Amino acid sequence: MQPTFLPWLGYFRMIASVDAFVFLDSVQFERRSWQSRNRIKLQDKIHFLSLSCQKAPQKTPLTQIKLSPETKWRTKLLKTLHHGYAKARNFKKYHALIERELHRHDHLVALNLSLIGAFCEDLGIKTPLFRSSELDIAGAKRENLLLELCLHFGADSYLSPEGSKNYLDTPYSKDLFAKNSIEICYFDFEHPSYHQQGSGFIPYLSAVDYLLNGGTGL
Numbered sequence: 001m002q003p004t005f006l007p008w009l010g011y012f013r014m015i016a017s018v019d020a021f022v023f024l025d026s027v028q029f030e031r032r033s034w035q036s037r038n039r040i041k042l043q044d045k046i047h048f049l050s051l052s053c054q055k056a057p058q059k060t061p062l063t064q065i066k067l068s069p070e071t072k073w074r075t076k077l078l079k080t081l082h083h084g085y086a087k088a089r090n091f092k093k094y095h096a097l098i099e100r101e102l103h104r105h106d107h108l109v110a111l112n113l114s115l116i117g118a119f120c121e122d123l124g125i126k127t128p129l130f131r132s133s134e135l136d137i138a139g140a141k142r143e144n145l146l147l148e149l150c151l152h153f154g155a156d157s158y159l160s161p162e163g164s165k166n167y168l169d170t171p172y173s174k175d176l177f178a179k180n181s182i183e184i185c186y187f188d189f190e191h192p193s194y195h196q197q198g199s200g201f202i203p204y205l206s207a208v209d210y211l212l213n214g215g216t217g218l
């Protein structure tokens with residue numbers, strides 16, 4: 001999976017469900033994607049919490065994307081968190097964590113991985129984490145890249161998000177993985193309900209909503 005900003009709970013359940021998890025940090029950066037933003041609850045509505053990244057050529061890989069050095073957007077992001085969650089049980093802990101990491105990192109991937117790692121620790125997830133950019137795999141794309149990653153780790157099965165079915169659930173991909181004795185499985189996650197600030201329950205938010213509101217495990 002790509003290293004996204006403050007991922008949703010299903011992302012962490014997927015990490016917890018496998019023997020090795022690889023961050024696809026060598027793929028192309030996409031503006032206005034989950035790579036640099038995610039959803040929180042603000043005034044009982046969905047609100048996007050976004051990072052500001054420096055401009056870069058269209059095909060720039062994630063590993064080379066830098067965060068904007070300006071402080072204004074960082075201040076705004078932290079204030080938004082405060083407005084949405086100041087009364088939440090774990091507000092001080094996670095507001096301080098995000099503030100610290102925002103000022104520690106100048107690269108998008110470094111920030112995302114640092115926050116994901118911290119959340120994994122708090123959720124009790126001990127799965128080994130790897131970065132595709134640090135593995136000896138180059139040139140392959142889509143299903144061929146996934147196959148190369150599986151072969152690198154000697155995997156006999158690959159757990160895929162539902163969104164990848166459009167290119168994995170094809171005769172070519174099925175045959176490719178079958179020839180290498182690798183089973184393709186699809187991730188199925190039933191989103192839990194939990195206590196949220198305000199009225200009503202909004203699912204599929206960033207996992208920070210769960211943690212801020214007192215969530216402790218998956």
